[in-house]
Amino acid sequence: MKLTLCLSLTFLSLSACAISAAEVDFAKDIAPILETNCVSCHSGDEPDGDFTLTTKELTFESGSGEAVIPGSPEDSMLYSLTILEKDDDMLMPPKRSGGPLPKESTDLIKKWIEEGANWPEGMELKAREKVMPKVATADDMELIKKIHAKIVAQSEKEKKATDSYKNTIPITEVDYEMIAIPGGKFVMGSPEGEELRRPEEGPQTSVEVSPFWMGKCEVTWDEYEPFMITQVDRRKDGSRIDYDTTKHTIVDAVSQPTPPYTEMSFGMGQHGYPAISMTQHAANKYCQWLSAQTGHFYRLPTEAEWEYACRAGTETAYSFGDDPDKLKEFGWFYDNANEKYQKVGLKKPNPWGLHDMHGNVMEWCADQYVPDYFAKIKDSTKNPFIKPTTLYPRSVRGGGWDDDPDRLRSAARRGSDASWKQQDPQLPKSVWYHTNAQQLGFRIVRPVEIPTPEEMYFYWNSAKDVY
Structure with a gap:
């Protein structure tokens, strides 16, 4: 009986660790996406669409409070605008800036919001230069x-x-x-x-x-x-x-x-x-x-x-x-x-x-x-x-x-x-x-x-x- 209980507790502990490990890390997983693709246009005194994505407070207040709604990605504009069609004028980031984002990126944003949209206190995002892939071109x-x-x-x-x-x-x-x-x-x-x-x-x-x-x-x-x-x-x-x-x-x-x-x-x-x-x-x-x-x-x-x-x-x-x-x-x-x-x-x-x-x-x-x-x-x-x-x-x-x-x-x-x-x-x-x-x-x-x-x-x- 004791052995069975220990095994059960061990299994539960391992499961809890697996769940914890699977949680989205904002600094590691989300911040790079936003800093590379979004912050350059959504910062400063006149951010695109009045969306500011530099701090937790400004981000959560954007879009009349609908930019990020913890637990509800479909109602959060930070997610819903990234999955629009590539020709949609509201797409974030727009086609001219390399949009739409890859599915793995939008899936991470969705999961982060589902898990409560944890944003470490005091963490401020800064725009990063986006390195574009080298592609073959006919203009050679x-x-x-x-x-x-x-x-x-x-x-x-x-x-x-x-x-x-x-x-x-x-x-x-x-x-x-x-x-x-x-x-x-x-x-x-x-x-x-x-x-x-x-x-x-x-x-x-x-x-x-x-x-x-x-x-x-x-x-x-x-x-x-x-x-x-x-x-x-x-x-x-x-x-x-x-x-x-x-x-x-x-x-x-x-x-x-x-x-x-x-x-x-x-x-x-x-x-x-x-x-x-x-x-x-x-x-x-x-x-x-x-x-x-x-x-x-x-x-x-x-x-x-x-x-x-x-x-x-x-x-x-x-x-x-x-x-x-x-x-x-x-x-x-x-x-x-x-x-x-x-x-x-x-x-x-x-x-x-x-x-x-x-x-x-x-x-x-x-x-x-x-x-x-x-x-x-x-x-x-x-x-x-x-x-x-x-x-x-x-x-x-x-x-x-x-x-x-x-x-x-x-x-x-x-x-x-x-x-x-x-x-x-x-x-x-x-x-x-x-x-x-x-x-x-x-x-x-x-x-x-x-x-x-x-x-x-x-x-x-x-x-x-x-x-």
């Missing part, structure tokens, strides 16, 4: 070689045409215009006596630039938005999840942006207005997408090409002279833009027919931004290009709608900054959007000389974040 060197072959074939058909032209984007039937820029030499940078000159604008250097075409205007939302917003499931790097070589084209294979996390025109206007707030990588990929459709090689201008085209043969502070009082005739800036960008092409063009080179939106260039640019290029002044090696800073030219006149001068330079992504709630932050840079846009160039596939690959991928 093999794709670039196919696009390169199409560009070469198209060039042979056109027999080295060099005139300005209007073209139509095949997929969207939106028109854009390219101005032929003749090659030549010019003095790059500003003279020491130029009013409000900055040290990084010199010393002035004679530079030679090969011929190219440049966009008559900045790229507009009409051109850019169909590239930015698609109804295609994409990984965070922009590659199609469903890519199939038997049914998709080389255009389909180009990485395109994941859905934006806010309305990207910020209410300033869309039809006819310049596209804004894209990363340099997004601008590069737009160039690749356009190239794959048209059979013309497009990219961002180098700093030298941009300033050469902006000056259009002039040597003054602006392409129209030195008098900033005339700027209102040629550009949008702080004094006349009414605190927003304006439609492209409304102001007078420069002598070569390019609009909005001074103001409206700042424009991406292809170079790494370095303060000592002129020292770097002094031994290589033909088609100079500071090849990027780091994501920040990258070069930006032209000044924008919120700038003073000195930032709109032909020689004015500045570099990009990681703070331009400050509002981005995602970890890692998006490779596509610079929400805090609402003055930022771009225009495209097309060099007459077709580069190699390797050079194309670098231009279109030099600003890609590594996951």
Whole structure:
């Protein structure tokens, strides 16, 4: 009898240990899920959906007290929102941030709530960077070689045409215009006596630039938005999840942006207005997408090409002279833009027919931004290009709608900054959007000389974040 009782007690003890061992440990099992997938968007002064997931008190108070209801996972929004369909706007985390969560994660959250939602007192959650899995993508060197072959074939058909032209984007039937820029030499940078000159604008250097075409205007939302917003499931790097070589084209294979996390025109206007707030990588990929459709090689201008085209043969502070009082005739800036960008092409063009080179939106260039640019290029002044090696800073030219006149001068330079992504709630932050840079846009160039596939690959991928 005593032996039987001992065995029974031992069995009960082992069972109790097994049950205890099976209980969900918040710090070990739940906190990593929330910190990796949810806290970056659900923290701070303006958390998504008014859900704050940093402390027990704030979490349990969220959703009018329905975020976590101990013992009832189906009634707890922290669980019920994680098991919605992937296209549901309420899904947590949303598809753009890697949602939905794996079933094993949602099962753990469910079990944790069923067991009473124990959250150790004083434990505060902090966002962790989410390491995305490496995946194969169709947007690789093999794709670039196919696009390169199409560009070469198209060039042979056109027999080295060099005139300005209007073209139509095949997929969207939106028109854009390219101005032929003749090659030549010019003095790059500003003279020491130029009013409000900055040290990084010199010393002035004679530079030679090969011929190219440049966009008559900045790229507009009409051109850019169909590239930015698609109804295609994409990984965070922009590659199609469903890519199939038997049914998709080389255009389909180009990485395109994941859905934006806010309305990207910020209410300033869309039809006819310049596209804004894209990363340099997004601008590069737009160039690749356009190239794959048209059979013309497009990219961002180098700093030298941009300033050469902006000056259009002039040597003054602006392409129209030195008098900033005339700027209102040629550009949008702080004094006349009414605190927003304006439609492209409304102001007078420069002598070569390019609009909005001074103001409206700042424009991406292809170079790494370095303060000592002129020292770097002094031994290589033909088609100079500071090849990027780091994501920040990258070069930006032209000044924008919120700038003073000195930032709109032909020689004015500045570099990009990681703070331009400050509002981005995602970890890692998006490779596509610079929400805090609402003055930022771009225009495209097309060099007459077709580069190699390797050079194309670098231009279109030099600003890609590594996951």
